Amino acid sequence: MTTRTLYLLCSAAPPVFEIAGVIEEAQGRGWDVCLGLTPTAADWLEDSLDGLAALTGHPVRYRYKRPGHPDVWPPADAVLVAPATMNTLNSWALGITGTWLVGFVAEAIGKGIPLSTMPCVNSAYAQHPQFPSSLETLRGAGVRVLYGPGGFEPNAPGEKRPYPWGAALDAVDEDCR
Numbered sequence: 001m002t003t004r005t006l007y008l009l010c011s012a013a014p015p016v017f018e019i020a021g022v023i024e025e026a027q028g029r030g031w032d033v034c035l036g037l038t039p040t041a042a043d044w045l046e047d048s049l050d051g052l053a054a055l056t057g058h059p060v061r062y063r064y065k066r067p068g069h070p071d072v073w074p075p076a077d078a079v080l081v082a083p084a085t086m087n088t089l090n091s092w093a094l095g096i097t098g099t100w101l102v103g104f105v106a107e108a109i110g111k112g113i114p115l116s117t118m119p120c121v122n123s124a125y126a127q128h129p130q131f132p133s134s135l136e137t138l139r140g141a142g143v144r145v146l147y148g149p150g151g152f153e154p155n156a157p158g159e160k161r162p163y164p165w166g167a168a169l170d171a172v173d174e175d176c177r
Helices: 014-028 039-044 046-056 086-094 100-111 130-140 165-175
Strands: 004-010 031-037 078-084 115-119
Touching: 004 014, 004 100, 014 031, 014 039, 014 046, 014 078, 014 165, 031 039, 031 046, 031 100, 039 046, 078 086, 078 100, 078 165, 086 100, 086 115, 086 130, 100 115, 115 165
Parallel strands: 004 031, 004 078, 078 115
Antiparallel strands: none
């Protein structure tokens, strides 16, 4: 069986605390998983970073590498950005590459790497006028946006619902068949 490489890139939203189980699920589907985080997500998971690196077999990335240093991950066959916060999605759509994660996915559009994203925003954030515009910009750039029925549906601020990780992994599986 040929192993496919999935870059699983996560923002700082509560579902990021479930990431070890998501990695195991993806590995069970035949993916070699590389985990990337926003700086805040890395801070939230600070005590787990070594264990997550051991689980994936790759270093966890959350900042730009130094010029001239080698890339530490194999090339991606697919990228899943989830959970994707409003900040990550808006920065990505606007091309504001202040973090390694957003810089990578902004460049990945131009490289033609299959990209999927699943937001994680509450219904108040979803009402901001930039949010739907950012989702449309990303869709127009070829990113598969899993938002609405069959993907992520916003909840009320403070309400907790299960994050649909299975739908996100199904999407990347479909993109790489």
